[in-house]
Amino acid sequence: MTTPSSKPEKGFWLNRVNTPILFFFIALTLAGAYAAFQVPISVFPDTNFPRVVIGVDNGVMPVEQMQVTITKPIEDAVNSVPGLRTVRSTTSRGSAEVSLFFDWNVDMFHTLQGPADIAADSAHHHQSADLCYVSDPGLCIDGGR
Numbered sequence: 001m002t003t004p005s006s007k008p009e010k011g012f013w014l015n016r017v018n019t020p021i022l023f024f025f026i027a028l029t030l031a032g033a034y035a036a037f038q039v040p041i042s043v044f045p046d047t048n049f050p051r052v053v054i055g056v057d058n059g060v061m062p063v064e065q066m067q068v069t070i071t072k073p074i075e076d077a078v079n080s081v082p083g084l085r086t087v088r089s090t091t092s093r094g095s096a097e098v099s100l101f102f103d104w105n106v107d108m109f110h111t112l113q114g115p116a117d118i119a120a121d122s123a124h125h126h127q128s129a130d131l132c133y134v135s136d137p138g139l140c141i142d143g144g145r
Contacts, residue, residue: 050102052112054078060094071096083111 014021056070071091075098079087083106089098102111 050083050104050106050108052100052102054098054100056096056098058094058096063091063093066094066096067091071098074098081111082106 054074056074058066058070061070071089074096075087075089078084078098078100081100083102084100085103086101087098088101089096091097102108
């Protein structure tokens with residue numbers, strides 16, 4: 001015959017410590033919510049990528065003609081800008097967009113003067129093209145349409 005033991009039966013450990021775990025979880029949740037509203041919004045810096053975009057509008061000129069007479073001369077002209085890493089362009093019917101990617105250590109304020117002057121000179125050779133220097137929206141050159 002067995003006698004009932006006087007020792008309490010040990011249950012699963014999570015059942016025994018559920019109150020401290022619940023308290024710790026609620027405290028961490030409240031601390032996280034408080035911290036989220038106290039962190040300033042400007043934690044991440046403003047990053048200006050060293051990229052210049054030149055947009056050209058030329059009416060309804062066919063793509064092949066646009067590539068040969070507008071896009072390629074602008075690409076060739078801006079390749080001499082110091083600090084330039086990559087030139088990419090997209091040409092469609094009557095418009096072109098030339099993207100210039102620069103090194104991160106380039107002084108963009110000084111460098112931005114180069115593509116504007118070069119692209120303007122290239123656009124003057126094609127009197128029907130309107131050129132917009134997208135990195136500086138105030139600079140648009142009318143080709144004289």
